[in-house]
Amino acid sequence: MNDSEDINSEQSSLTVTDSQEAAVENACRPIRSFVRRQGRMTESQKKAIDDHWAKYSLELKSGLLNPEEIFERTAPTIIEIGFGNGHSLAEMAKKAPEKNFVGIEVHRPGIGSLLIEAREKALSNIRFYCDDAVDVLEHCCGPKSIDGVQLFFPDPWHKRRHHKRRIVKHSFVDLISAKLKPGGYFHMATDWEEYSKYMMDVMLERDDFRNQAGQNNYSPRPDYRPITKFELRGERLGHGVWDLVFVKK
Numbered sequence: 001m002n003d004s005e006d007i008n009s010e011q012s013s014l015t016v017t018d019s020q021e022a023a024v025e026n027a028c029r030p031i032r033s034f035v036r037r038q039g040r041m042t043e044s045q046k047k048a049i050d051d052h053w054a055k056y057s058l059e060l061k062s063g064l065l066n067p068e069e070i071f072e073r074t075a076p077t078i079i080e081i082g083f084g085n086g087h088s089l090a091e092m093a094k095k096a097p098e099k100n101f102v103g104i105e106v107h108r109p110g111i112g113s114l115l116i117e118a119r120e121k122a123l124s125n126i127r128f129y130c131d132d133a134v135d136v137l138e139h140c141c142g143p144k145s146i147d148g149v150q151l152f153f154p155d156p157w158h159k160r161r162h163h164k165r166r167i168v169k170h171s172f173v174d175l176i177s178a179k180l181k182p183g184g185y186f187h188m189a190t191d192w193e194e195y196s197k198y199m200m201d202v203m204l205e206r207d208d209f210r211n212q213a214g215q216n217n218y219s220p221r222p223d224y225r226p227i228t229k230f231e232l233r234g235e236r237l238g239h240g241v242w243d244l245v246f247v248k249k
């Protein structure tokens with residue numbers, strides 16, 4: 001089995017065309033933590049994208065994010081990477097109107113779902129990027145400008161040969177470290193035990209973060225984190241859940 005067929009079997013929603021596209025993409029670009037795919041879009045997701053994209057979207061090409069201008073206020077800014085269908089992001093934004101939420105996701109149907117909920121819940125404290133989070137962090141987030149980064153249930157890329165695609169690695173944590181304010185937090189959650197240990201190992205090697213739960217400990221799920229769609233799927237498969245909350249020194 002070649003690498004792109006293998007990716008195909010891991011992400012069952014991919015089509016052959018998607019995997020061919022991925023192979024071409026990989027030949028010309030750095031290794032990404034996702035495979036870009038169209039996915040099926042419902043009529044309501046399409047409509048939400050047509051009607052509300054402009055109001056809620058942020059553009060990589062616009063450069064440095066200025067939350068005060070975008071949200072027209074001074075408030076803590078939280079970034080969520082890979083928000084999936086956006087349900088948990090919309091829930092958090094509703095529960096914490098005093099905070100600004102910036103979601104980053106590459107999967108357009110998920111963005112459609114987020115826009116539907118943002119309208120239904122009349123949320124004004126939410127925006128999104130449809131781009132690679134690594135690029136957004138690098139080019140759009142100023143140094144020491146972010147109050148929290150959330151990474152809930154990143155793709156585990158189970159197979160050893162795909163581990164290079166995992167988003168959590170020192171270069172990624174370096175970026176987060178540079179963009180977080182001192183006292184800001186980096187919160188990861190996963191339902192894949194081996195990935196949780198890997199996350200812990202990476203964070204243990206760092207002296208720029210403090211584990212909120214104490215050395216080597218996982219955190220209980222904080223009240224602010226809703227149960228996500230991917231987490232529910234893991235639960236049905238009998239997986240556990242591990243939360244890791246680290247504070248920037």
Ligand SMILES: C[S@@+](CC[C@H](N)C(=O)[O-])C[C@H]1O[C@@H](n2cnc3c(N)ncnc32)[C@H](O)[C@@H]1O
Nearest residue numbers: 033034082084105106132133152153228229230
């Ligand atoms: C396993 S899903 C989890 C979704 C959601 N957080 C949940 O718990 O239901 C991971 C999501 O991360 C997105 N993703 C992966 N790498 C990304 C990246 N570099 N930038 C933005 N989104 C990414 C994928 O498109 C996918 O929707």
